[in-house]
Amino acid sequence: MDTRSDDQQPGNGADGAPASAFYGEDGYVSAAFLDRVNAAIEADDAVALRQAIAPLHEAELGDLLEALDGERRAALVRLAGDQFDLTALTEVDEAIRLEIIGALPPEKIADAVKQLDSDDAVYILEDMEADDQEAVLAALPFEERLRLRRSLDYPEESAGRRMQTEFVAVPPFWTVGQTIDHLREDHNLPDRFHEIFVVSPRFDLVGSVALDRLLRSARKTRIEEIMGEASHSIPASMDQEEAAMIFERYDLLSAAVVDDGGRLVGVLTIDDVVDVIAQEADEDIKRLAGVGDEELSDSLLSVSRLRISWLMVNLVTAFLAASVIGLFDATIEKIVALAVLMPIVAGMGGNAGSQTMTVTVRALATNDLDIYNAGRIIRRELGIGLLNGVTFACLVGLVAGLWFQSAEIGGVIAAAMNINMCAAALAGILVPLLLKRYGADPAVSSAVFVTTITDVVGFFSLLGIATWWFGLL
Numbered sequence: 001m002d003t004r005s006d007d008q009q010p011g012n013g014a015d016g017a018p019a020s021a022f023y024g025e026d027g028y029v030s031a032a033f034l035d036r037v038n039a040a041i042e043a044d045d046a047v048a049l050r051q052a053i054a055p056l057h058e059a060e061l062g063d064l065l066e067a068l069d070g071e072r073r074a075a076l077v078r079l080a081g082d083q084f085d086l087t088a089l090t091e092v093d094e095a096i097r098l099e100i101i102g103a104l105p106p107e108k109i110a111d112a113v114k115q116l117d118s119d120d121a122v123y124i125l126e127d128m129e130a131d132d133q134e135a136v137l138a139a140l141p142f143e144e145r146l147r148l149r150r151s152l153d154y155p156e157e158s159a160g161r162r163m164q165t166e167f168v169a170v171p172p173f174w175t176v177g178q179t180i181d182h183l184r185e186d187h188n189l190p191d192r193f194h195e196i197f198v199v200s201p202r203f204d205l206v207g208s209v210a211l212d213r214l215l216r217s218a219r220k221t222r223i224e225e226i227m228g229e230a231s232h233s234i235p236a237s238m239d240q241e242e243a244a245m246i247f248e249r250y251d252l253l254s255a256a257v258v259d260d261g262g263r264l265v266g267v268l269t270i271d272d273v274v275d276v277i278a279q280e281a282d283e284d285i286k287r288l289a290g291v292g293d294e295e296l297s298d299s300l301l302s303v304s305r306l307r308i309s310w311l312m313v314n315l316v317t318a319f320l321a322a323s324v325i326g327l328f329d330a331t332i333e334k335i336v337a338l339a340v341l342m343p344i345v346a347g348m349g350g351n352a353g354s355q356t357m358t359v360t361v362r363a364l365a366t367n368d369l370d371i372y373n374a375g376r377i378i379r380r381e382l383g384i385g386l387l388n389g390v391t392f393a394c395l396v397g398l399v400a401g402l403w404f405q406s407a408e409i410g411g412v413i414a415a416a417m418n419i420n421m422c423a424a425a426l427a428g429i430l431v432p433l434l435l436k437r438y439g440a441d442p443a444v445s446s447a448v449f450v451t452t453i454t455d456v457v458g459f460f461s462l463l464g465i466a467t468w469w470f471g472l473l
Contacts, residue, residue, distance in 0.1 A: 356428025
């Protein structure tokens with residue numbers, strides 16, 4: 001929960017003055033501010049440190065934690081004491097978050113969790129070890145512990161994990177006046193909300209009322225007369241990425257989250273959805289490169305373990321491509337120019353395949369590519385591959401012909417280039433589609449297979465055409 005007043009929001013100091021000195025011109029934490037914080041930590045000066053971090057927003061405090069080394073992070077948390085805003089842990093890498101949480105006693109974490117919105121509290125608790133998580137939950141009041149347990153029971157990366165359990169719900173028979181009086185008198189309401197949900201006695205979601213509609217209605221008007229339909233509600237078990245797509249499709253600021261029985265259990269807000277979109281995009285980019293959930297703060301050994309599995313797969317596929325070359329060793333011995341030209345054909349095919357694959361994987365992730373338009377998109381990509389293949393075939397064929405003073409060499413590589421560019425376009429779209437069809441994650445698996453196909457087809461077409469054309473069979 002962000003308890004700062006408006007003049008202490010991002011970029012504002014305690015006196016309302018801009019805290020521009022925190023960031024340098026390059027957008028990173030300024031060296032001057034880091035020196036100030038490091039000096040306070042080295043002097044073990046809690047007062048100076050607290051004065052330095054007091055104006056910081058949770059996101060700025062998160063950037064500061066990531067800019068410090070491990071020992072100084074722990075010292076900052078210790079010196080800041082109760083002034084340390086635990087919400088900042090939602091802004092840092094998982095490794096840093098776990099490092100700081102591990103250094104704090106459960107009682108201190110529980111005290112801080114009481115001040116957080118439920119979605120932020122769950123974000124911090126879900127990464128903790130089961131025993132530590134239980135210790136923190138046991139120190140919380142019963143009602144709050146129950147709400148957090150319910151959120152933690154939902155699957156990881158689901159709407160139920162990301163939802164906020166603080167919301168405003170009223171029965172349909174209340175009047176506008178009763179509702180407004182309730183909003184003024186209840187001190188347990190969320191800090192910010194955009195709509196009021198209307199529920200039955202069983203807490204079934206029956207509708208919602210936007211705040212502007214409420215404030216423009218007469219006090220005697222019943223809520224059921226001004227409420228809208230309960231559209232775009234999100235099942236708590238829905239994947240967070242699908243929930244984000246609903247927000248994007250319908251331009252939502254918030255949406256009700258319901259359980260399997262249709263009962264209102266929480267609300268998903270746009271600030272959480274923005275984080276989800278950034279997180280999912282980050283995961284897709286990393287998976288395309290085969291680095292999984294790697295973070296910059298991860299240790300050397302953990303990063304090595306994450307990367308080595310896909311490097312091993314790449315090694316196997318490299319031997320497969322090498323075996324194709326081995327089939328034509330006699331051809332290469334007689335026409336040495338082919339050894340020089342092979343990387344050009346394979347490299348161009350690999351780059352073309354990566355372009356198509358990246359677009360395809362992203363289209364699958366956003367549901368822009370489905371069974372209804374797949375045929376049209378495949379034909380489009382094949383057309384692009386053919387057009388680019390002809391363009392680069394002419395260019396590479398001309399250069400190779402002049403380089404080796406042989407029109408035949410130029411023609412061979414031109415034909416191979418055209419074939420491989422078309423194969424790359426097809427592989428770039430068909431491989432992700434097939435992996436998706438059989439339940440594999442295209443973002444994780446596509447790159448290895450697409451690269452293998454373009455290497456094998458590139459080498460085989462160049463060497464095979466040369467062997468046939470020059471009569472070396």
